[in-house]
Amino acid sequence: MSKENILQTIDADIKNTPVILFMKGTSTMPQCGFSAVVVQILNALNVPFKDVNVLADPEARQGIKDYSNWPTIPQLYIKGEFIGGSDIVREMYQTGELQQHLKDAGVLVN
Template sequence: MSDVNERIDALVKGNDVVLFMKGTALFPQCGFSSRAIAILEHFGVPYETVDVLQDQEIRQGIKEYSDWPTIPQLYVKGEFVGGSDIMMEMFESGELKSLVGAPA
């Protein structure tokens, strides 16, 4: 496993909910990342973010790690969930709420 894959793996496995995004939770740098943050904020569960704009190795490496071409990317309990469109679908169906462990 390459150094960048090890770094990504540690982030994914070391946090229950982690979002690889463009920008930060306070200042998302694209609409998709902003939507993903809004969804996570709605649930009120702790989460970590990784700003891929600050690290080009992570930006490219996360696409290879997940075999998913776009950012943002959400991981819950070490498993890849998807991007903002999938997050929105799962939010609307109620599936994401239980996945992230949000209170009823």
């Protein structure tokens, strides 16, 4: 698949999925600690999300980095907006900013 097609696919996924996490591994079997942290936070908040395993697709792995202009994985998007990686998500969760952002975006948070 061409780089342009990869970026179009990523863009469509991000725009059509309320909460999407580009990660190493899957939500049920994260393959890195940073991805696992974000999965744990989303699960703790009972937020449904789509996981994209970048280890299964090297083109997607590079594509998401090009798309966001962000060098690391995981990458969390909420309603089309890039939120950040593990450290940013953890910090936002600890301050309550993530929960508020999810509520403001219309994503249910318990």
